[in-house]
Amino acid sequence: MTSEQMQLLKEIQTKNGFVEWFFQHIDDSQLQQLVEAGLVEIKIGEGYVGGIKEVNLTPIGYELIRDYCECCECNPCDCGFGS
Numbered sequence: 001m002t003s004e005q006m007q008l009l010k011e012i013q014t015k016n017g018f019v020e021w022f023f024q025h026i027d028d029s030q031l032q033q034l035v036e037a038g039l040v041e042i043k044i045g046e047g048y049v050g051g052i053k054e055v056n057l058t059p060i061g062y063e064l065i066r067d068y069c070e071c072c073e074c075n076p077c078d079c080g081f082g083s
Contacts, residue, residue, distance in 0.1 A: 001033075001037075002030065003073055004025045004026055004030065005026070005030055005033070005034055006065070006068060006073065006075070007025075007070070008026050008031075008034070009034070009039060009040070009057065009061055009064065009065040009068070010065055010068055010070055012040065012055060012056065012057050012061075012065075013057055013061075013062065013065050013066070016056075017054055017055065017056045031055070034061070037060075038058055038060045038061070039057065039058060039060055039061035039064060040055050040056065040057055040058060040061050041055070041056055041057075041058055042054070042055050043056070
């Protein structure tokens with residue numbers, strides 16, 4: 001898993017979901033890898049939000065990312081900087 005993917009998972013956790021246009025440094029293939037790993041789920045909007053992708057953590061994704069340290073990028077955090 002890339003550091004960009006880990007950062008995205010942390011952002012999704014922090015914001016309780018994400019919509020497609022907020023992705024930075026993540027392309028569709030990296031996002032698809034997260035889906036295939038069972039870490040995120042993608043819902044596509046209907047009606048006035050038709051075609052907009054909303055990305056949320058799965059329970060597996062939440063368990064993986066909850067101890068991730070944004071400061072040193074370790075998982076679980078063992079440096080103490082992120083706590």
